[in-house]
Amino acid sequence: MxxxxxxxxxxxxxxxxxxxxxxxxxxxxxxxxxxxxxxxxxxxxxxxxxxxxxxxxxxxxxxxxSRLLNIDPQPEEMILSDQKRIIVDSFARYRIVNPLKFFQTVRNEATFSDRFGRIINASVRGVIAQYSLTALLSEQRVSIMNEIQAQILGNEDSYGVEIIDIRIGRTDLTEQVSNNVYQRMRSEREKEANLLRAEGEELSKEIVASADRQQTVIVAEA
Structure with a gap:
């Protein structure tokens, strides 16, 4: 055909x-x-x-x-005000509320996650550098997080997004700091043990001396 x-x-x-x-x-x-x-x-x-x-x-x-999306930057080593080094793992959740501005600024979600992830880490680094490890692990942590959020939220309008939540998921001591903390704790425990041992020996001597005195009195009275 x-x-x-x-x-x-x-x-x-x-x-x-x-x-x-x-x-x-x-x-x-x-x-x-x-x-x-x-x-x-x-x-x-x-x-x-x-x-x-x-x-x-x-x-x-x-x-x-249009759903709620996550930003999970790479964990970074940061220095605190007491010169201790910690590894901070932070994350955020956001929603695209202005698609046109978002597209004109970063084009897609992957580029935004990379760029805004660096902003998150920079903000976290700048804030916690003003605080010690003790403050970061205390009730002051809430106010520190509020300060971090205030800095990060100032950037959301530039990208056409709404930041829903920002958190520090985990803070780990670096290996060197962990070893230093362990050695300090061990040293403190050894001091406490030595003190208790010394107090025990002193008490033992007092008990023995008291028993000897009582024995002497009993023998004399007999």
Missing amino acids: RFSVRNIVVVLLLFIGFLTFTGAFFIVNETKQAIVLQFGDPRKVITEPGLQFKIPFIQDAVFLD
Whole structure:
């Protein structure tokens, strides 16, 4: 069976029509929001789920998450005011509230996580450098966290996000500091043990001396 030129043209037109139709529509699901780009420039922001239209071959759609997202920067070694070194593991949760500003600033979630993660670590480092390890492990930790949050929240509008929560998940002593703390605790316990031992020996001597005196009195009276 041979195809005529007319049949070939019809098939090509149908194929082009199919591509045009499928390229003209896209779906935004409930967990996403979209930005329609025309030659790379934003033309429309879509925050509601559903079937949407764009001009085929001219416009494109990029999707951003509308759910609560996490930022988990790499743990960093930081120096406290008492010159002790600790490893801080912090994290934050955020939501994209201005998709256009977010896209224009960082383009995607991965770039934002990397950039804002550095901001989080820098803010944490700047604040806790003013405090000692004792303060960080005390009830003062709450006010320290509030100070860190205040610094970080000042950056959220620049990226079109809302920071929901910021926390220090874990603070670990470095190996050197851990060893120093262990040695100091061991030394203190040894001092306490020696003191108790000395007090015990003194009490033992007093008991023996008292028993000797009583024995002498009993023998004399006999």
